[in-house]
Amino acid sequence: MFDLTGKRALVTGASGGIGREIAKALAAAGASVALSGTRVGALEDTAAAIGKDCPILPCNLSRLDEVDKLVPAAEAALGGLDILVNNAGMTRDNLFMRMKDEEWDEVLAVNLTAAFHLNRAVLRGMMKQRFGRIIGIASVVGVMGNPGQGNYAASKAGLIGMNKALAHEVASRNITVNSIAPGFIASAMTDELNDKQREAIMATIPANRLGTAQEVAGCAVFLASDAAAYITGHTLNVNGGMAMI
Amino acid sequence: MSDVADRVRKIVVEHLNVDAEKVVEKASFIDDLGADSLDQVELVMAFEEEFSVEIPDDAAEGIQTFGDAVSFLTKAVG
Numbered sequence: 314m315f316d317l318t319g320k321r322a323l324v325t326g327a328s329g330g331i332g333r334e335i336a337k338a339l340a341a342a343g344a345s346v347a348l349s350g351t352r353v354g355a356l357e358d359t360a361a362a363i364g365k366d367c368p369i370l371p372c373n374l375s376r377l378d379e380v381d382k383l384v385p386a387a388e389a390a391l392g393g394l395d396i397l398v399n400n401a402g403m404t405r406d407n408l409f410m411r412m413k414d415e416e417w418d419e420v421l422a423v424n425l426t427a428a429f430h431l432n433r434a435v436l437r438g439m440m441k442q443r444f445g446r447i448i449g450i451a452s453v454v455g456v457m458g459n460p461g462q463g464n465y466a467a468s469k470a471g472l473i474g475m476n477k478a479l480a481h482e483v484a485s486r487n488i489t490v491n492s493i494a495p496g497f498i499a500s501a502m503t504d505e506l507n508d509k510q511r512e513a514i515m516a517t518i519p520a521n522r523l524g525t526a527q528e529v530a531g532c533a534v535f536l537a538s539d540a541a542a543y544i545t546g547h548t549l550n551v552n553g554g555m556a557m558i
Numbered sequence: 559m560s561d562v563a564d565r566v567r568k569i570v571v572e573h574l575n576v577d578a579e580k581v582v583e584k585a586s587f588i589d590d591l592g593a594d595s596l597d598q599v600e601l602v603m604a605f606e607e608e609f610s611v612e613i614p615d616d617a618a619e620g621i622q623t624f625g626d627a628v629s630f631l632t633k634a635v636g
Contacts (some may be wrong), residue, residue, distance in 0.1 A: 437603065
């Protein structure tokens with residue numbers, strides 16, 4: 314039921330962290346996975362960790378001319394696409410009163426506009442084959458908000474809303490569109506927190522620990538699998554109980 | 559029957575899974591042939607592919623029947 318043998322997937326932001334684990338988990342479940350990101354070396358590391366032949370498709374998601382070539386390249390490399398994981402994201406934190414237009418624009422472009430373009434691009438093939446799984450990696454911040462992250466929160470809330478609208482449109486074609494909203498996930502960024510910051514965060518998480526990238530990846534495999542065929546327009550909250558919504 | 563009409567009919571029959579006899583000039587994709595709004599978009603995209611033309615949104619809205627499609631595409635490729 315969780316087997317993805319024969320399925321073809323594209324994962325953005327597959328160079329590290331959650332994206333790498335998602336790519337590994339999809340491949341472990343049997344899928345062929347195309348890896349996209351900006352750092353070729355890191356993508357090659359992901360491919361090596363997977364241990365199978367993975368097309369490596371470098372793409373700067375802030376450049377729409379590059380974005381619009383990504384899906385055709387993945388379809389050409391894999392012979393089509395069954396699964397799209399919009400995982401790539403970035404932050405440019407600043408308090409609202411200090412936030413520059415460029416900080417807003419850059420985060421919206423990568424986190425939301427690129428996902429819109431990629432979603433639109435995969436639809437043609439998925440409609441024809443009457444099968445598709447689109448998964449957006451959002452954030453608890455898109456649901457709850459977070460000071461200093463007005464741009465990031467807007468982009469992630471936008472992703473969730475966009476995916477719900479698209480889920481309505483294509484549900485009759487056996488294409489599901491869902492989002493995953495991770496809470497605090499252990500990463501290079503959380504490694505840098507000092508003890509006091511860590512304590513403050515833990516106080517908000519009933520599970521009393523950070524999540525792991527594997528725990529997010531498992532949810533992506535679930536949503537891509539036959540087990541989740543009747544789930545669409547959903548946002549799966551993966552946050553250790555931080556926000557029970 | 560023109561070549562354009564034959565090609566359009568083939569696409570409609572395949573896509574909407576209907577009998578060719580039902581695809582007559584006045585047949586409305588939605589009212590007579592069971593299409594939904596997504597089918598209509600897919601049909602327009604299939605026409606674009608088959609005839610290598612661009613069908614702008616306002617023109618696509620005017621293509622409601624088999625006859626509409628044939629006359630638009632006849633002009634477009636002519």
